Amino acid sequence: MILTNLQLFSESKKVIPSGVNSPVRYFEPYPFFTKNSNGAYIWDEENKKYIDFCNGYGALLLGHRRKEIIQAVSKQIARGTLYCTPTKSEIELSKLIIGNYPSIDKVRLVNTGGEATMTAIRLARGFTKKKKIIKFEGCYHGAHDSVLVKAGSGSAHNGISVSDGGLDEVSKNTLVVQYNNVQDLEQTLRKNKDVAGVIVEPVLANMGLILPTSNFLSEIRKITKENDIPLIFDEVVTGFRISSGGAQKHFRIRPDITTLGKALGNGFTIAAVGGRKEIMDLLSPGGKVYQASTFAGNPVSVSAAISSIKTINKIKNKLYSKLEKYTLRFTRSLDDMATDLKIPHQINSISSMFQIFFTTEPVVNYQTSKNADSKKFQKLFRSLLRQGIFIAPSQFEVVFLSDSHTSADLNRTLDAYEVALKSVKN
Numbered sequence: 001m002i003l004t005n006l007q008l009f010s011e012s013k014k015v016i017p018s019g020v021n022s023p024v025r026y027f028e029p030y031p032f033f034t035k036n037s038n039g040a041y042i043w044d045e046e047n048k049k050y051i052d053f054c055n056g057y058g059a060l061l062l063g064h065r066r067k068e069i070i071q072a073v074s075k076q077i078a079r080g081t082l083y084c085t086p087t088k089s090e091i092e093l094s095k096l097i098i099g100n101y102p103s104i105d106k107v108r109l110v111n112t113g114g115e116a117t118m119t120a121i122r123l124a125r126g127f128t129k130k131k132k133i134i135k136f137e138g139c140y141h142g143a144h145d146s147v148l149v150k151a152g153s154g155s156a157h158n159g160i161s162v163s164d165g166g167l168d169e170v171s172k173n174t175l176v177v178q179y180n181n182v183q184d185l186e187q188t189l190r191k192n193k194d195v196a197g198v199i200v201e202p203v204l205a206n207m208g209l210i211l212p213t214s215n216f217l218s219e220i221r222k223i224t225k226e227n228d229i230p231l232i233f234d235e236v237v238t239g240f241r242i243s244s245g246g247a248q249k250h251f252r253i254r255p256d257i258t259t260l261g262k263a264l265g266n267g268f269t270i271a272a273v274g275g276r277k278e279i280m281d282l283l284s285p286g287g288k289v290y291q292a293s294t295f296a297g298n299p300v301s302v303s304a305a306i307s308s309i310k311t312i313n314k315i316k317n318k319l320y321s322k323l324e325k326y327t328l329r330f331t332r333s334l335d336d337m338a339t340d341l342k343i344p345h346q347i348n349s350i351s352s353m354f355q356i357f358f359t360t361e362p363v364v365n366y367q368t369s370k371n372a373d374s375k376k377f378q379k380l381f382r383s384l385l386r387q388g389i390f391i392a393p394s395q396f397e398v399v400f401l402s403d404s405h406t407s408a409d410l411n412r413t414l415d416a417y418e419v420a421l422k423s424v425k426n
């Protein structure tokens with residue numbers, strides 16, 4: 001018997017809070033339940049096929065069930081799934097990460113992006129012996145107290161600044177500065193002498209997509225250096241996605257600490273925090289900054305990440321130019337369509353990511369993203385979904401392309417966007 005998505009959602013709500021295991025997965029009236037995926041496609045329990053542009057919120061750079069990765073993981077599973085001792089493959093993976101990210105001297109593997117940013121912040125505090133952290137409005141760094149302050153992604157959608165149950169004592173040590181506003185950062189630093197670190201998404205991918213203005217990242221680097229404050233690049237989204245060396249390679253900036261996740265494992269649970277040797281060596285057991293996890297560096301995820309990086313490095317010359325070409329084709333056509341339909345809009349894009357906003361003003365920060373008409377975005381999302389195109393269900397997320405998308409997928413998706421844009425107009 002085939003249960004419909006609605007029936008499954010009713011069942012799910014009985015046993016899972018709100019029926020979902022992460023807030024952004026819910027959308028009105030109810031989400032579909034996935035049973036299978038391959039390449040650029042996913043199928044729901046009603047056997048409806050979707051072209052996937054959510055792509056694990058950016059994780060699936062190489063597409064679903066990528067052959068090389070599945071082979072590597074299958075081989076590892078036959079040899080064991082968890083040892084909780086060091087393995088040779090962890091050394092291999094660390095060397096690969098360091099090879100792609102010259103700002104990283106040493107790296108520790110963790111499971112999720114949130115764990116990586118939590119550790120990065122603790123390291124910055126341990127290194128400087130200071131307390132406060134500066135983050136930028138709309139940047140999302142995971143669901144922990146220090147960073148769940150004026151954050152993007154699901155929390156922006158729900159209007160949550162500081163979560164119920166979160167401690168004010170913690171979040172009051174997080175200072176929030178406007179994205180793309182260097183003066184704001186300078187002023188905040190002048191007023192606060194107790195700053196342990198500055199954390200930033202080098203490309204803001206959690207308020208829709210917002211690009212850094214021309215000197216923003218280099219100015220942050222300069223200011224943090226002058227003030228002896230570690231700069232943390234949260235590259236959980238941008239790592240391996242904007243380039244094989246992340247946003248830091250693209251923008252030629254060397255942060256002190258980097259967090260990686262998502263595309264690092266192309267769909268497997270793995271993340272990493274890395275940086276300068278003198279900072280990383282503060283981690284326990286050698287140092288006094290405590291960090292630990294049972295599943296960290298588990299051999300299955302490590303084999304996925306090794307295969308993922310090796311595949312990326314092998315095909316990178318073609319991969320990133322192809323993805324960029326496709327994204328440009330996409331955004332140019334979308335721009336033409338919306339212009340022809342006289343729908344006020346902005347499109348931000350870089351590499352394999354883009355987002356459309358229904359607004360007349362350029363989207364450069366939290367407020368301008370919030371000002372866009374998210375009801376219109378919901379209409380767009382629902383129309384696309386009806387037509388078998390799955391993008392992340394929120395204005396504050398991003399459309400991600402993967403290596404699996406073909407030219408034919410793009411053409412079909414553009415046809416669907418045309419229909420969807422007409423529904424936005426009506």
Ligand SMILES: Cc1ncc(COP(=O)(O)O)c(C=O)c1O
Binds near residue numbers: 117235
């Ligand atoms: C930039 C950024 N940092 C950190 C995180 C947290 O990663 P995770 O969901 O794996 O904890 C996310 C998640 O979307 C993210 O986009």
